[in-house]
Amino acid sequence: MASALITSVDHQNFDAEVVQSDLPVLIDFWAPWCGPCIALNPTIDAVAALYEGRVKVVKANLDESKELADRFGVRGIPALFLLKQGEVLQGIHAQTKTRICVELDKHLA
Template identity: 50%
Template sequence: MTTVNITAENFESEVANSDVPVIVDLWAPWCGPCKSLTPILEKLAEEFEGKVKVGKVNVDEQPELARSFKVQSIPMLVALDGVDVTDHQIGFRGEGAVRQMFEKAAGE
């Protein structure tokens, strides 16, 4: 599996204590741009495997977690190193912008 489903219950183990930076995708099943972003995230998750982890947070199922990221619009990507936010993007900006975020997170 290239992406991990992030919940309030596994946030600490999957994100806060991750050995590699984590890019968290805050999304919802009814969000069209979120659906467009998914194949790009899966492709980059595979490409950057071992360097960057990709976690997905369904904002409808995890409202507390969404609030902790101050989500106002989705899709929203947040890059984390431990619990420190290092980068974020709001909206669907295409593969180039997402790739830059992965490269920055991976230190490339």
């Protein structure tokens, strides 16, 4: 499901891919049965390409990553969070590329 620029994460590789990342990480909680999640995929792909080398983009399948969803208090999907060294900088409630970019840029200046 993930593009070449997007890594899939779960509780097993979360530390290696997210906590130990030198870059801020945008994590997208999603599920294959979630229509809005599927609709957001092209936007997430575009953001990953636009911020390549500045922000790492990862996806966590809710069905396979319940531990992570609980850890972040995910109650609805899609759910986006920006993290630095595993700590949440911001939950991002935007659903458009422009709004997501505005939120990312606040932390990259």
